[in-house]
Amino acid sequence: MKIDYIVAFSGIQKQQIIDKYGLDGGRTQKTIDSQFMAYLDDYMPMDSGQMITSMYDSTKPGAGEININVPYAHYQYEGQLYVDPKNGKGAFHDPVSGRFWSRPDVKKIPSDRRLNYHGGSNRGDHFVERMLADHFEDILNAGQKEIDK
Numbered sequence: 001m002k003i004d005y006i007v008a009f010s011g012i013q014k015q016q017i018i019d020k021y022g023l024d025g026g027r028t029q030k031t032i033d034s035q036f037m038a039y040l041d042d043y044m045p046m047d048s049g050q051m052i053t054s055m056y057d058s059t060k061p062g063a064g065e066i067n068i069n070v071p072y073a074h075y076q077y078e079g080q081l082y083v084d085p086k087n088g089k090g091a092f093h094d095p096v097s098g099r100f101w102s103r104p105d106v107k108k109i110p111s112d113r114r115l116n117y118h119g120g121s122n123r124g125d126h127f128v129e130r131m132l133a134d135h136f137e138d139i140l141n142a143g144q145k146e147i148d149k
């Protein structure tokens with residue numbers, strides 16, 4: 001899963017702003033990306049922490065994009081259980097090892113069952129939109145503070 005976000009400028013020389021204020025890999029973009037991830041951390045599903053760990057491991061602050069590299073990121077984001085079309089199961093479970101698995105090379109399909117999320121009241125589906133609804137101004141203000149330095 002890759003998250004791109006864009007802040008649009010109108011009537012201004014976009015490249016001049018990008019260069020002057022460090023928005024293309026510079027200090028301001030790094031601040032914005034870091035703030036984005038820090039806030040998003042509290043909204044992402046807390047499965048085993050792999051999605052959050054993946055975000056920090058596979059995202060380079062300053063690039064202007066957030067990466068979440070786990071195979072189940074899409075269905076966690078959608079909040080809908082995806083199941084094997086043959087048996088209707090989301091996954092098989094081994095109670096001894098605690099491990100979950102699915103049949104190899106089988107494309108799962110969405111079911112009508114919603115996922116239940118744990119680990120905090122903010123955690124759940126469509127986590128990017130919900131985080132931005134709560135913290136968009138905070139992220140912009142952090143970027144502005146970096147510009148003002």
